Amino acid sequence: MDRRTFLNNLIQLSAAATAAGAIASAFAEENKDKPLALRPPGALPEKEFIKTCIRCGLCVDACKNRENKMIINGKEIDTLYLAAPGDNAPIGTPFFHPRTGPCFMCDDIPCMYACPTGALTPKECQNDKGEVAIDYAKMGVAVIDPSSCIAFWGLQCTACYRACPEMDKAITIEWKPNERTGEHAYRIPVVHEKYCTGCGMCEMACITEKPAIKIFPREVFLGKVSNRYVKGWSKQDQQRVKNASTKTTTKTPWSSENPIQNLNQGVNWND
Amino acid sequence: MIKLITKNRYLILRRITQFLILFLYFGANYYGWKVLIGNLSFSKLFNTIPLTDPYAFLQMLFAGAVISSNLIIGLIVVLLFYGIIGGRAYCSWVCPVNLITDLAAWVRRKTHHEKDNLVSAMKIKKFRYAFLIAMLIFSTIIGAAAYEFINPIGIFTRGVAFTLGFGWVWLLVIFIFDAFVLKNGWCGHICPVGAMYSLIGAKNIIRVYHTKENCTNCGNCFMVCPEAQVLGPVINKKDDYITGIECTNCGRCIEVCEDNALKFSLRNFIKGEKNEKNSSN
Numbered sequence: 129m130d131r132r133t134f135l136n137n138l139i140q141l142s143a144a145a146t147a148a149g150a151i152a153s154a155f156a157e158e159n160k161d162k163p164l165a166l167r168p169p170g171a172l173p174e175k176e177f178i179k180t181c182i183r184c185g186l187c188v189d190a191c192k193n194r195e196n197k198m199i200i201n202g203k204e205i206d207t208l209y210l211a212a213p214g215d216n217a218p219i220g221t222p223f224f225h226p227r228t229g230p231c232f233m234c235d236d237i238p239c240m241y242a243c244p245t246g247a248l249t250p251k252e253c254q255n256d257k258g259e260v261a262i263d264y265a266k267m268g269v270a271v272i273d274p275s276s277c278i279a280f281w282g283l284q285c286t287a288c289y290r291a292c293p294e295m296d297k298a299i300t301i302e303w304k305p306n307e308r309t310g311e312h313a314y315r316i317p318v319v320h321e322k323y324c325t326g327c328g329m330c331e332m333a334c335i336t337e338k339p340a341i342k343i344f345p346r347e348v349f350l351g352k353v354s355n356r357y358v359k360g361w362s363k364q365d366q367q368r369v370k371n372a373s374t375k376t377t378t379k380t381p382w383s384s385e386n387p388i389q390n391l392n393q394g395v396n397w398n399d
Numbered sequence: 400m401i402k403l404i405t406k407n408r409y410l411i412l413r414r415i416t417q418f419l420i421l422f423l424y425f426g427a428n429y430y431g432w433k434v435l436i437g438n439l440s441f442s443k444l445f446n447t448i449p450l451t452d453p454y455a456f457l458q459m460l461f462a463g464a465v466i467s468s469n470l471i472i473g474l475i476v477v478l479l480f481y482g483i484i485g486g487r488a489y490c491s492w493v494c495p496v497n498l499i500t501d502l503a504a505w506v507r508r509k510t511h512h513e514k515d516n517l518v519s520a521m522k523i524k525k526f527r528y529a530f531l532i533a534m535l536i537f538s539t540i541i542g543a544a545a546y547e548f549i550n551p552i553g554i555f556t557r558g559v560a561f562t563l564g565f566g567w568v569w570l571l572v573i574f575i576f577d578a579f580v581l582k583n584g585w586c587g588h589i590c591p592v593g594a595m596y597s598l599i600g601a602k603n604i605i606r607v608y609h610t611k612e613n614c615t616n617c618g619n620c621f622m623v624c625p626e627a628q629v630l631g632p633v634i635n636k637k638d639d640y641i642t643g644i645e646c647t648n649c650g651r652c653i654e655v656c657e658d659n660a661l662k663f664s665l666r667n668f669i670k671g672e673k674n675e676k677n678s679s680n
Contacts, residue, residue, distance in 0.1 A: 141529045148526075148589075149533030149545075156548035157541045178543045179464040182455055183553060184441035185428070185561055193431035210557050212564025219548050220440075220557060244441055244449060244469040245459075 165217035169265035170240035170253035180247040183220030185210045190242035196234040226328020226343045233262045268326025268343040270319045277340035291333030297323035409650030424560035438556035449473030454595040458544035461535045486600030491649035495555045503577030531591035583625045597644045606640040608664035620652035
C-alpha cells in the first residue's frame with residue numbers, strides 16, 4: 129500500500145467513523161435529554177447521574193427483591209424499572225412511575241446500597257447532620273393541580289394526606305371557610321418540599337382519573353430565589369447577611385423623571 | 400447423534416454459556432438469585448466479584464464520571480480474564496447479540512447469497528476501531544456514555560432481565576443488516592465492544608493451532624469463520640497459531656475441519672520450546 133492510498137483510506141475511514149458517530153451521538157444526545165424521569169433515592173443530580181450510571185440494573189434487582197413487598201389486589205407492585213427504548217427515560221437508566229409503582233421507602237434503602245458506581249449514593253440521601261435515612265431522599269416533589277383536585281372544589285378527600293409516609297410533614301391539610309356554602313370548610317392539601325421525598329404514594333392514592341397530585345423531578349419543578357431576598361422574620365436567614373456591608377453605592381444616576389412617569393414609561397394615557 | 404454432538408461441541412457449549420448467562424440475569428431480577436446479577440455492562444458474580452465492561456468503563460471515563468473502586472476492581476478482573484485466557488471469547492461465548500448475527504450468517508449460508516454485500520467489506524476493514532475512538536470522543540462531547548444508548552448488547556440483556564420495550568426493533572435492524580446488507584457486518588465491522596475485546600485479548604494464551612501437514616485446503620473453515628481474515632495468513636501456509644486479534648475463539652473452524660488440522664491450544668510465548676497442550680479434550 130503506498131502512501132497515497134493509505135492516506136486516502138485513513139481519511140475515508142475517519143470520515144465514516146465521524147459520520148456514524150455523529151448520528152449515533154445525536155441519537156444519544158436526544159435520548160439523554162429526558163428531564164422528567166424520576167430517579168431512585170440517593171441519585172446524583174441528573175447531569176452527573178447520566179454520566180455515572182452504568183445501566184447495570186443492580187438497583188432494579190434490589191428493588192424487585194426487597195423485603196418490603198407490596199401486594200395490591202394480588203399483584204405485586206414493582207417500583208424501579210430499567211428504561212427500555214420507548215419508556216421516555218434515557219435508555220438503560222432506572223426510573224419509576226409513581227402512579228403505578230411508587231417508592232415504598234424501605235428503611236434499608238436496598239437500591240441505593242446496591243449501586244456499584246456511586247450514581248446512587250448515601251451522600252444524596254442525608255440530612256444536614258449527615259444522618260442517612262430514606263426520609264431524607266429527594267427523588268422528586270409532589271405538585272398539586274388545583275383545578276382537578278376535588279379538595280379545591282370543597283369536597284372532602286385527604287387521600288394524598290393519608291397516603292403520605294411523611295404524614296403531617298410533607299403534606300398538611302389547611303382549613304379554609306367555604307364561602308360558597310357559607311357553612312362548610314375547604315380542607316386543602318399543601319405540599320412542603322422540605323419534607324417531601326418524592327416517593328409518589330400520594331400520586332398512586334389520588335382518586336381522580338388522572339392524578340391531580342403528581343411527582344416532578346425537583347430540578348424541573350422547584351424555583352430558586354436569588355440571593356438578594358433575605359427573610360427578615362427568620363433569624364437563621366438573617367445570618368446570611370450578618371457580615372454584609374452597610375455601605376451602598378449608586379451605580380446609575382437618579383432618574384430625572386418623577387416616579388409615576390418612570391414606572392409607566394410607554395403607557396398612552398389618552399385612551 | 401454422537402457424531403452430531405462432537406461435530407458441534409463448541410457450538411453447543413457456546414449456546415449453553417450464552418443462554419445460561421441470560422438465564423442467570425433473568426433469575427437475578429425475577430427470582431432474586433444471587434449467582435450473576437446485573438447485566439453485561441456491569442455484573443456481580445456470587446454477589447461479591449464485580450465485573451465491568453471495559454468499553455462502558457472507558458466511555459464513563461471520557462464522559463467525565465467519578466469512577467468508583469467497584470468499577471476498577473471489576474475492570475481488572477475482566478482484563479485479567481480476557482487478557483490472559485479468553486482473548487476475544489466474549490464475542491462468541493458471552494455476547495447474546497452473537498445469537499442474532501450467527502442466525503443471520505446461517506440464513507446467508509442457507510439461501511446461498513454469502514457474497515452479496517451492499518457495502519464493500521474491504522472499504523470498512525478498520526471501521527470498528529475508528530468508531531470505537533469516535534464514540535469515546537462523542538462521550539466527552541455529550542457528557543454521557545454515548546455508545547451505551549445504542550448498544551444492542553445492553554438492549555438485549557436488559558430486554559431479557561428487565562424490560563425490552565421497542566428494543567427488538569434495533570435487534571431486528573442488526574439481523575437484517577447482517578443477513579442482507581453486509582456479511583458479519585455488525586460484529587465484524589461495526590461493534591466497538593468487540594473491537595475493544597480484540598485489543599484486550601490480543602496476547603491471550605488460548606488460541607487455535609493449525610497443523611499444515613493435515614490441511615487439505617478444503618476451505619471449510621473459511622466458510623464458517625466470522626472473521627475469515629484471521630485465517631488467511633495461516634491456513635495451509637504454516638504451522639502456527641491463529642494470531643489475528645479478531646479471532647473470537649468460537650471454535651467453529653475446529654468443528655468443521657474434516658482433516659484434524661485445527662485444535663485449541665495454549666500459545667507458548669517462550670520461543671524454541673514445543674509445548675502444545677491440547678485444551679479441547
